[in-house]
Amino acid sequence: MSARRSTAATLLTLAVATAALAGCSQKKDDKAAADAVKVNATDTACEVSKTSFPAGHVVIDIDNKGSKTTEVYVYGAGDKIITERENIGPGTKATINAEIKAGSYEIACKPGMVGDGIRQKITVTGDASAAAAPADPRLTAAVDAYRKYAQEQADATIPAVQAFADAIKAGDLEKAKSLYAPSRTGWERTEPVAESFGDVDPKTDTREDGLEAGQEWTGWHKLEKSLFADAKIGDDEKKLADQLVADLKDWQTKIPSAEITATSMANGAKELLDEVATGKITGEEDRYSHTDLADFAANVEGAQKAYELLKPVASEKDAELAKTLDSEFAAIQALLAKYKQADGTYTSYDKVAEAERKTFSDAVNSLGEPLSKLAAAVVAK
Numbered sequence: 001m002s003a004r005r006s007t008a009a010t011l012l013t014l015a016v017a018t019a020a021l022a023g024c025s026q027k028k029d030d031k032a033a034a035d036a037v038k039v040n041a042t043d044t045a046c047e048v049s050k051t052s053f054p055a056g057h058v059v060i061d062i063d064n065k066g067s068k069t070t071e072v073y074v075y076g077a078g079d080k081i082i083t084e085r086e087n088i089g090p091g092t093k094a095t096i097n098a099e100i101k102a103g104s105y106e107i108a109c110k111p112g113m114v115g116d117g118i119r120q121k122i123t124v125t126g127d128a129s130a131a132a133a134p135a136d137p138r139l140t141a142a143v144d145a146y147r148k149y150a151q152e153q154a155d156a157t158i159p160a161v162q163a164f165a166d167a168i169k170a171g172d173l174e175k176a177k178s179l180y181a182p183s184r185t186g187w188e189r190t191e192p193v194a195e196s197f198g199d200v201d202p203k204t205d206t207r208e209d210g211l212e213a214g215q216e217w218t219g220w221h222k223l224e225k226s227l228f229a230d231a232k233i234g235d236d237e238k239k240l241a242d243q244l245v246a247d248l249k250d251w252q253t254k255i256p257s258a259e260i261t262a263t264s265m266a267n268g269a270k271e272l273l274d275e276v277a278t279g280k281i282t283g284e285e286d287r288y289s290h291t292d293l294a295d296f297a298a299n300v301e302g303a304q305k306a307y308e309l310l311k312p313v314a315s316e317k318d319a320e321l322a323k324t325l326d327s328e329f330a331a332i333q334a335l336l337a338k339y340k341q342a343d344g345t346y347t348s349y350d351k352v353a354e355a356e357r358k359t360f361s362d363a364v365n366s367l368g369e370p371l372s373k374l375a376a377a378v379v380a381k
Helices: 003-035 139-170 174-182 180-189 191-196 222-227 235-257 262-278 292-317 317-339 353-372 374-381
Strands: 037-041 046-048 051-055 056-064 070-075 081-086 092-098 103-109 117-127
Touching: 037 070, 037 103, 046 103, 046 117, 051 374, 056 070, 056 081, 070 092, 081 092, 081 191, 081 262, 092 139, 092 262, 092 374, 139 174, 139 262, 139 292, 174 222, 180 191, 180 262, 180 292, 191 262, 222 235, 222 262, 262 292, 262 353, 262 374, 292 317, 292 353, 292 374, 317 374
Parallel strands: 037 056, 051 117
Antiparallel strands: 037 046, 056 092, 070 081, 070 103, 103 117
16 A cells, blocks of 8 residues: 555544544533433523433533522422532523432522522432442542541531630620631531531521521521620520520531532532622621621631542543642632731721722632532543
8 A cells, every 4th residue: 555545544544533532422412411400590480301310420500591690409308408509690501510319309499599499399210228329439538538527627616606605695795706706617617518407507607688587587697796786795695695506516416417429529619619709708798797708718718628638539530620729729818818817817808998809709700610610520431
């Protein structure tokens, strides 16, 4: 065979092989798209493309066609949060990767990010006693390490919140104010785990504008208002302090039963950034104490912990994503460090100018976008 004919044959073979690979890739992408659960969210509806699908790795593609920012949740019994995605703007899309076991659930869309949501019942089929998906041993180790971390944070929270409560019961206003932010650190680092227990978060961490109809306002933010806005400690505040300790001890005992997976860790890291974007950057979270930056820092620390545990797998499957996340986490930590004072506290957020808040917002957005891809990266084949 002549050199020209040999070259032509080689090129033809390569072209055929490339086309075959492209075809396989296209079929794989088409299958993934077909298997995804599609959620069309509007201001008045939550349309779910399929209400029954197999247990295991589930992809939920969300399209917010409404005029309000929305949230989408998958709830288990007792409104236990299985997975969620917050802060989905009007006209935007989002994807959730999750491991879901067999059972009965509800998908809820929350236009305006308030209320119980517009709900659709779904059934996830398969063996209810089996794990949602076979796990890479490294991911199993990451989940075990993260559960240990979540337990450590809960265990450390109890003495901190007890000291906060003791200061309130002693009527020591200034001491109670100084202990408010430190009492929240462990909670803020692992908030997605805490929120997964549907009955704990509403009792401990609800802001006044987040109350549902008929809900009694209890927890940190009710006490925050009394201490920082009203400068008041009375019998009601002392009772609320004891209740806060009791409710957080309930959370502490529930950590061993939390459903934690590699994808829930990755999604939780993104949720922590969403918490920063929707509450801390705006100054709404700690509106009376202005300790938002302490919560902000704890959220970032918790998100980074989840990422670092998943990084061995993520960096292997998507090296560029891991490189970007390393850089963005370093940048946001450096930014926060500028506001950390010698005593370990952070600058009061009411002293942070609008231009500086915009810098924080840009840093959160810059980290949040690649972080949203972490769940898909760790389960990629």
